[in-house]
Amino acid sequence: QVQLQESGPGLVKPSQTLSLTCTVSGGSxxxxxxxxxxxxxxAGKGLEWIGRIYTSGSTNYNPSLxxxxxxxxxxxxxxxxxxxxxxxxxxxAVYYCARTVAPPVYFDYWGQGxxxxxxx
Amino acid sequence: SYVLTQxxxxxVAPGQxxxxxxGGNNIGSxxxxxxxxxxxxxxxxxxxxxxxxxxxxxxxxxxxxxxxTATLTISRVEAGDEADYYCQVWDSSSDHPEFGGGTKLxxx
Numbered sequence: 001q002v003q004l005q006e007s008g009p010g011l012v013k014p015s016q017t018l019s020l021t022c023t024v025s026g027g028s029x030x031x032x033x034x035x036x037x038x039x040x041x042x043a044g045k046g047l048e049w050i051g052r053i054y055t056s057g058s059t060n061y062n063p064s065l066x067x068x069x070x071x072x073x074x075x076x077x078x079x080x081x082x083x084x085x086x087x088x089x090x091x092x093a094v095y096y097c098a099r100t101v102a103p104p105v106y107f108d109y110w111g112q113g114x115x116x117x118x119x120x
Numbered sequence: 121s122y123v124l125t126q127x128x129x130x131x132v133a134p135g136q137x138x139x140x141x142x143g144g145n146n147i148g149s150x151x152x153x154x155x156x157x158x159x160x161x162x163x164x165x166x167x168x169x170x171x172x173x174x175x176x177x178x179x180x181x182x183x184x185x186x187x188x189t190a191t192l193t194i195s196r197v198e199a200g201d202e203a204d205y206y207c208q209v210w211d212s213s214s215d216h217p218e219f220g221g222g223t224k225l226x227x228x
Contacts, residue, residue: 049219060215096162104210106168106169107208108165111162112162
């Protein structure tokens with residue numbers, strides 16, 4: 001069974017860069033035709049897709065965040081990562097990583113999520 | 121971007137049938153996926169491709185999609201089904217997934 005686990009700082013200062021890593025276990029991140037996504041959820045609000053990466057390194061980002069987002073993959077470590085620059089309080093949310101089936105795009109395995117708070 | 125509209129809340133008595141709708145322009149032409157999210161937990165995929173169920177999801181969960189409305193139906197509702205439910209599609213025009221705003225299912 002595939003499992004995903006997010007890791008990274010829970011507190012980030014405004015204007016700095018948020019960095020998270022998702023470690024995949026129970027299978028190779030390179031096997032199968034899967035993408036790997038980041039999704040976030042502010043407290044009490046809905047889900048927002050941030051972006052995805054294929055193991056080739058090909059990426060797609062949410063247009064609303066594209067200028068600040070970088071997603072990368074390290075197949076040797078079975079990990080993929082998120083960097084979100086110039087953060088503000090509006091970026092405070094639970095961040096999830098998820099395996100992405102495509103096409104059509106849906107998310108079949110999710111990490112437990114990690115809360116990132118942007119505050120000085 | 122493609123807008124998905126869900127009712128904020130649905131209430132149902134145990135043993136009854138809950139229907140949660142997801143509205144969108146010609147959504148019947150898209151594949152719709154549904155997630156269940158219990159408080160403090162990550163979302164769980166309960167229906168994909170309009171009406172397919174992942175392994176481990178009870179047959180009580182079913183989906184349909186036609187015209188401008190997709191529907192998640194939960195039969196013989198149990199207290200453990202109380203959760204937020206989100207629909208999701210791929211918006212080909214913007215090339216990214218879209219989620220509905222979510223529906224809170226309350227079991228009376």
